[in-house]
Amino acid sequence: MSVWIPCSGATGLPESFVTYYWQSFDEIYCPGCEKAGIDTVVFIDLYTPAFITREERRRIMISIADAIDKHTPFPKKDVYLHTHIAEKDQLFINGGIVTNWSQVGGPDDANGK
Numbered sequence: 001m002s003v004w005i006p007c008s009g010a011t012g013l014p015e016s017f018v019t020y021y022w023q024s025f026d027e028i029y030c031p032g033c034e035k036a037g038i039d040t041v042v043f044i045d046l047y048t049p050a051f052i053t054r055e056e057r058r059r060i061m062i063s064i065a066d067a068i069d070k071h072t073p074f075p076k077k078d079v080y081l082h083t084h085i086a087e088k089d090q091l092f093i094n095g096g097i098v099t100n101w102s103q104v105g106g107p108d109d110a111n112g113k
Contacts, residue, residue, distance in 0.1 A: 013052070016105050018060055020046040024074060042074045044081040050088065051101050051109070057083065 022044040030041060044064060048057055061081050069076040091098040102108040 013056060013060070014105070017052060018046070018048055020044055020064060022068065036077075038078050040074060040078055042068060042072075042079045044068070044079060045084065046081055047084045047086055049086050049101060049104070049106055051106050057085075
């Protein structure tokens, strides 16, 4: 299933600050899922830049789970969301290594900001 899930409106952050993909698993070995009442696991892999605060990251995760619940047949209880936090010097994008968040639309941190 492929559905665009809007979440930037709920978080107040620009769309360009968040990248994620999701996949449902209809056939998965999941010990404990039946006992927990989970029918299908919806795996979400979330990538955010390191300058996003903990609270912003929490809002993003909740808004994605809410959107999955609202726009797909999968309930929030079936969502497994894994967060990658992209750090400077660990990202290669737009042809180069990110050494300043301004390269990718974030705050300019050239002077330690």
